[in-house]
Amino acid sequence: MLPMISLGLWHNFGHDDSFSNARMLLRTAFDHGITHFDLANNYGPPYGAAEENFGRIFQKDFRSYRDELIISSKAGWDMWPGPYGNLGSRKYLIASLDQSLQRMGLDYVDVFYSHRRDPDTPLEETIGTLHDIVRQGKALYVGISQYSAEDTARAGDILHGLGTKLFIHQPRYSMFDRWVEDGLMDELEEQGVGAIAFSPLEQGVLTGKYLQGFPKDSRAVKDGRYLKTDQITGDVIEKVRKLNAMAQDRGQTMAQMAIAWLLKDERITSVLVGVSRTQQLLDNVKALDNVEFSDDERREIETILKTEATS
Numbered sequence: 560m561l562p563m564i565s566l567g568l569w570h571n572f573g574h575d576d577s578f579s580n581a582r583m584l585l586r587t588a589f590d591h592g593i594t595h596f597d598l599a600n601n602y603g604p605p606y607g608a609a610e611e612n613f614g615r616i617f618q619k620d621f622r623s624y625r626d627e628l629i630i631s632s633k634a635g636w637d638m639w640p641g642p643y644g645n646l647g648s649r650k651y652l653i654a655s656l657d658q659s660l661q662r663m664g665l666d667y668v669d670v671f672y673s674h675r676r677d678p679d680t681p682l683e684e685t686i687g688t689l690h691d692i693v694r695q696g697k698a699l700y701v702g703i704s705q706y707s708a709e710d711t712a713r714a715g716d717i718l719h720g721l722g723t724k725l726f727i728h729q730p731r732y733s734m735f736d737r738w739v740e741d742g743l744m745d746e747l748e749e750q751g752v753g754a755i756a757f758s759p760l761e762q763g764v765l766t767g768k769y770l771q772g773f774p775k776d777s778r779a780v781k782d783g784r785y786l787k788t789d790q791i792t793g794d795v796i797e798k799v800r801k802l803n804a805m806a807q808d809r810g811q812t813m814a815q816m817a818i819a820w821l822l823k824d825e826r827i828t829s830v831l832v833g834v835s836r837t838q839q840l841l842d843n844v845k846a847l848d849n850v851e852f853s854d855d856e857r858r859e860i861e862t863i864l865k866t867e868a869t870s
Contacts, residue, residue, distance in 0.1 A: 563829035565595035572609035582616045587837045599633040600655045614663035632659045635674025647677030647685035671698035686717040700726035708742035715750045732756035753828035756821050767803045767813040801863045818846035
């Protein structure tokens with residue numbers, strides 16, 4: 560299978576004043592072979608706004624291309640107050656998907672995910688609900704996100720027993736966040752389950768944008784929920800500087816090399832990128848031009864990533 564890039568329609572798709580930009584991003588993505596658009600119930604702000612904007616764009620530009628698109632949504636994080644507006648109960652998952660379909664104007668999504676493991680709901684209930692959603696025709700396939708290797712194995716077994724295949728896992732994965740290598744990727748390979756990596760650029764750290772300090776419009780400055788300035792230490796910057804030099808030697812940007820580094824693993828089905836400008840998207844797509852790494856390059860990257868700062 561050829562390596563793929565998918566477009567995440569995250570928090571930058573929620574504002575009304577970004578509608579025209581969002582429309583341009585979707586058109587550009589489609590024109591460059593990106594046909595997987597990834598959403599979730601609470602992407603905004605406010606919650607649901609990204610799906611509403613996508614639905615408006617879909618009706619205007621993409622309805623005739625529905626059978627060429629892979630549209631996914633998720634439920635598992637906070638959506639509305641009360642015990643049934645979060646996590647993984649049957650009531651929440653079904654209600655959430657019904658509302659997502661209504662916001663987007665769709666009869667079904669191609670993939671519906673349990674967005675995170677619910678520690679309070681039996682896994683049999685959460686995963687059994689995914690199976691029922693497929694039987695109801697509201698989703699063609701089901702997936703999970705950020706589940707441990709152990710819970711992924713259990714989820715796969717539950718679905719297999721019900722007659723539904725676990726289709727895909729969406730883990731956070733980047734050069735700086737490699738938890739999936741501790742058993743999860745092996746489990747997915749054993750089950751024949753796809754993997755689509757999100758946050759491949761570590762919230763912008765692996766673009767090199769912080770090499771000269773903190774830009775005023777950067778996520779670390781504007782929105783500390785996902786990346787805080789104190790996480791970007793001197794050790795991190797030094798590693799990015801060395802990786803950036805490697806990328807230049809490969810004829811790539813830092814971001815392109817970070818995406819390519821994930822796609823070198825054939826178990827990675829796709830890499831999910833979130834962008835705010837069309838040029839960023841076009842730059843990311845160019846990562847597909849070179850996803851091969853020599854043995855020397857792989858060893859050098861591992862050396863850089865494992866190097867600890869010295870005092």
